[in-house]
Amino acid sequence: MRRPHRLSLPTCVIHRWKVVLRLPATVGCAVLLALCGCGQVDASRLAEAPSSAHVQPGRGASPTPAPTAPAKVTPPSPAPPTPTQAPPPAPPPSPTISLAFGSGSVTVAVAGIANGGHEVHVHRDCSGNPNLHITTLGDLFVNADGSGSRTFSLAPSLRGRGFDLLVYPPGASQGPPTLCTGI
Secondary structure, eight states: OOOOOOOOOOHHHHHHHHHHHHHHHHHHHHHHHHHHTTTOOOHHHHHHSOOGGGSOOOTTOOOOOOOSSOOOOOOOOOOOOOOOOOOOOOOOOOOEEEEEEETTEEEEEEESSOSEEEEEEEESSSSOOGGGEEEEEEEEEEOTTSOEEEEEEOOGGGTTSSOEEEEOOTTOSSSSOSEEEEO
16 A cells, blocks of 8 residues: 655755744844944953054054044943941940858849849759749849849858859749859
8 A cells, every 4th residue: 555645845945944033043143243232342451552653554454543532431330339328236245243252141243234223142053943942132123234243241150161152033932043143
């Protein structure tokens, strides 16, 4: 059985159609290159490069006259200065506690903690566990700047035995202390 004959175009027609189909793509690429500015000379390099008047003409070439006035090139405007930002605020001072012992007393000075009344206790450790509580010394008032000091009565028998002095957050009398140090 014979296959039905297919119609086909001559080879020269097929090649012409390929050329015709490639033509728009080629023109499109050329337009894109022209729009992108590929091949343009950087204006800042024009001043550095020797002008064509200084180039020695080849044999048989006629010399070209030098341009009378150089083309003016406007330099790009400088970028606006970046606005200066204020330095970040200084971090709050880290909480500190210092003790000064007297005869039967202790002066507690704190800094860098919240303002208000802070209870001061003596415990067996710094955990704030109410089962390890020994005594309450009283309230220490802290100013708005985060510092304060007060002298409390402290039995001499409580010193040097491994106990700790705790300063609680405002309104708290147990739990984790704000500050803790050995006495």
